[in-house]
Amino acid sequence: MALKGRRVSVMSGGSGIGEARAPAPSRVVIPSWRGRRLPRVLPVRDLRLLPKAHLHTHLESTVRPATIRELGGEPPVQDRPFTDFREFADQRARVRALLRDHGHFRRIAEEFCQDEAAQGVRYAEVTFTAAAHGERLGDPDMPLEAVLEGLAAGAERYGIQTRVIVDHSRRRPADRLWRSLTLATRHPQVIAIGLAGDEAYPAAPFAEVFQAAREAGLHLVHHAGETAGPASVWEALTVGHAERIGHGIRVLEDPDLVAELRGRRVPLEVCPSSNVLLGLVPSLAEHPLPRLVEAGLTVTLNTDGETSLAAEFQRAREIFGCSDAELATLARASVEGSFAPAEVKARIGAEISRWLSG
Helix, strand or coil: CCCCCCCCCCCCCCCCCCCCCCCCCEEECCECCCCCECCCCEEECCHHHCCEEEEEEEHHHCCCHHHHHHCCCCCCCCCCCCCCHHHHHHHHHHHHHHCCCHHHHHHHHHHHHHHHHHCCEEEEEEEECHHHHHHHHCCCCHHHHHHHHHHHHHHHHHCCEEEEEEEEECCCCHHHHHHHHHHHHCCCCEEEEEEECCCCCCCHHHHHHHHHHHHCCCEEEEEECCCCCHHHHHHHHHCCCCCEEEECCCHHHCHHHHHHHHHHCCCEEECHHHHHHCCCCCCHHHCCHHHHHHCCCCEEECCECCCCHHHHHHHHHHCCCCCHHHHHHHHHHHHHHCCCCHHHHHHHHHHHHHHHHC
C-alpha cells in the first residue's frame, strides 16, 4: 500500500471520494505498500465477494435515502464534505429524530443487514446510541429491543451475523452511560459499550462505568485520535480500558503511543472516507492509513456508516494501490480484531483464503 505508487481518483473532485465500483476481474500491476511497483502481474478479484467483518459503523448513518424520505426526512447530499464536526453531528441528529416507533428501528436494522450482506460482510458490530433514543421517546427499552429484532430477522434472511455496541456521547452525563450499561447487560447481543462524540471532552468522568462494564463481561471500544490528538488515545487505553480504538488516525504523532499500540496489538478502526468528509484529512491520497500499516499497527478498514464497505475496499485498491493480498490482510485484521466467537473468526478466515486463492 503506498501513496506514491498509484493515485487514482474515483471522481472528478479532489477528495477521491465517490461511488467506487468493483470492476470485473482483470489483471494489472499493483504497487507495493511502500510505493515500489511489483515485477509480477496479480489478479484483481471482485471486492464485493471478499468476506469481511465490519467493526465501525453507526446504525443511524446507514439508513437508506429512500427510507429517510419515507419517514419524512431529506436525505443528506452524498459525499458532500462537512464544514465541521458539529454539522456532521447535527445531520445524524436529524436522522435520529425520524425514528419514532418500534417498526422504524426494526426496519433500519433489517435493511442494514441486507445492505451489509450485499457488500460481502459476514459479521458486523454495529454501533447504536440506544439511551439517547430511549430518552427522546420516553421508553428506555424499545429502541434497542426493536433493533435487535431487526438484526435477528436480517441474520436469518441474509446470512449475516451481527452484534451491537452501545455508544455514549462524551458530552452527556455519566448517568446516561450508567443507564446504557444497565440496558446492555440485559441483552447478550450487546457485546460492548464505548464513548463517541467530541473528543475534547475527557473520559475520566466515566471511569467507574468502564470498570463496571468490564466486571459485567462487556468489551470497551472508544472513539479517540480522530478529532483530538494522541492524549485522547492514551486516555482511552488507560482510563477507558479500550480494546480497540475508533479511528486513531493521529497516533503517529506520538512514537511511544505507536509502540504501545503495536506491542499490545490494539486494533485501529480506520474510516478513510469519513475522515475526508469531516475535513480531518485533505484527501484520500493523503490519508495516513498506509503509514499506519507500515508502522506495524493493526489496521482495520471501516466506513463509519458514510459509505459501503466494498466501496471503501475499492478505494483502498485504487487510491492506496493495495494488491488483493493486502486487501485480504485488511479483511483478516477486522475478523481477528472483532469480538466474534473463535469459530466465526475461523470460518470467515477460511472464506478469505478461498477468495484469495480463487
